[in-house]
Amino acid sequence: MKDWRLHDLRRTMRTLHAQIGTPAHIGERLINHAVSIANRQAEIMMRIASEFGLTPASRSRISTPASSERTLFDIFENNRNETD
Secondary structure, eight states, X not given: OOSOOHHHHHHHHXXXXXXXXXXXXXXXXXXXXXXXXXXXXXXXHXXXXXXXXXXXXXXGTOOOOOTTSOOHHHHHHHHHHHHO
């Protein structure tokens, strides 16, 4: 290999860490990658979303009320109509 650059060592280190199973966020930090900042923000947003039950898995738990059940919208509408 006659034409190599310092960046080649960086890529090699990242590849070797991926092969030995280093978690992606740690591998990105090791090479001081700017993407790690965006990934960290995404992790924070997903954690907050999961606290509110807004994860992709939560979609299966969300259901619409049966037609006989009163929704909050129905209660609001009835109260509003009674006061008009």
